[in-house]
């Protein structure tokens with residue numbers, strides 16, 4: 357099978373990149389995050405034909421997905437659809453049975469989580485995983501110190517203070533992470549992931565447990581991350597209002613497969629999506 361041809365048919369077109377001259381200074385890319393690529397290389401994440409079985413049953417089956425630099429991509433689906441398994445495959449926590457993951461044209465599939473992080477994939481978790489006894493600043497510093505590209509002197513990128521400020525955590529920097537309210541802990545997790553200066557960040561249920569006001573603010577934070585850090589963002593969430601609003605392109609998974617993808621407005625009215633969420637056929 358010609359995988360590339362199949363991927364080209366299935367993939368959305370690359371998003372329009374913003375031109376620095378067109379946007380106000382506070383929205384421009386942070387210094388040190390721009391990356392020059394060889395001509396013809398697709399910037400960002402490309403997933404081709406990813407599959408994973410557990411005990412002979414597909415958790416993820418032949419999934420194609422694209423998240424370009426500057427794009428916010430949503431991934432939805434009912435419980436057990438395979439979303440978290442996808443995140444684990446992309447971030448190196450699980451090895452795929454077949455399929456390939458590329459970052460900026462380089463293969464990263466079958467790599468370890470640390471290799472994936474070095475290649476430019478960072479993530480947050482469904483269940484927050486912070487160093488609870490450490491301060492907010494220390495949580496972000498640990499990620500920065502262990503960031504291999506920074507340690508090797510290959511990259512500078514935004515520093516800890518700048519990241520804390522951008523995520524409105526500068527006033528909380530010296531507090532213990534475990535003592536913060538839930539919504540703030542989620543932001544610390546995102547800040548820690550951004551300290552790895554990723555090309556693509558995976559956010560696993562970032563709006564879970566948030567109230568309406570917090571999830572609205574989160575939309576602004578996700579857009580800010582995309583614009584200022586110059587990365588792609590993949591968001592999984594069960595909050596359909598949040599995900600429809602934040603995503604530019606939406607993938608819907610069911611029983612391990614992507615059943616439809618496209619702009620949120622189009623996906624919202626898709627008959628198959630209505631059927632899996634509401635258990636009934638869409639009225640013509």
Ligand SMILES: Nc1ncnc2c1ncn2[C@@H]1O[C@H](COP(=O)(O)OP(=O)(O)OP(=O)(O)O)[C@@H](O)[C@H]1O
Nearest residue numbers: 410411414415433434435436437438439440441442
């Ligand atoms: N480590 C594992 N061992 C066996 N089966 C697994 C494992 N991880 C996931 N599965 C199965 O794979 C399928 C997909 O699970 P996954 O957690 O990826 O779905 P999900 O879409 O993230 O669900 P949720 O929204 O509930 O988090 C499910 O049937 C699940 O039971």
